[in-house]
Amino acid sequence: MDAKRLEAALAEEFGGTDAEQRVVARQARDLADSGKPKRDRGHALTVPDVLRHLSDAPDDASLPERWNWWMGALDTAYGGYAPFTVRVVEDDGTAGVNR
Incomplete structure (x- = not known):
């Protein structure tokens, strides 16, 4: 996974x-x-x-909400995805996560 490429794609697609x-x-x-x-x-x-999966989230969801929506769906289907959710976004781009 190329995080920089994903960042650019997320910006373009979801802002x-x-x-x-x-x-x-x-x-x-x-x-x-x-x-x-x-x-x-x-x-x-x-x-x-x-x-593709973030596009399925509700249209009015923020980017972290879209991510968490998808992680919730994966967690329901398979279990074990809750640790990858975003709890807080700090100004420096770090996250409060469950790990």
């Missing part, structure tokens, strides 16, 4: 602040590095995959 884009890209990279998507869904996490 949000730089910090929101960085934190969602970081969570996506951490999720991809965990190998969990490949084990659960049969393929590695890709930038197009993230964009």
Whole structure:
């Protein structure tokens, strides 16, 4: 997972602040590095995959809300995705996470 490429794609597709884009890209990279998507869904996490799934979230959702919406769906389906949710976005782009 190329976090910089994902950040740029998130900005173009969903907007949000730089910090929101960085934190969602970081969570996506951490999720991809965990190998969990490949084990659960049969393929590695890709930038197009993230964009497609975040597009399914409610239209009025912020970028972190879209991410958390998708993590909630994955957690319901497979379990173990709650640690990858975003709780707080700090101005420096870090996240409060459950790990």
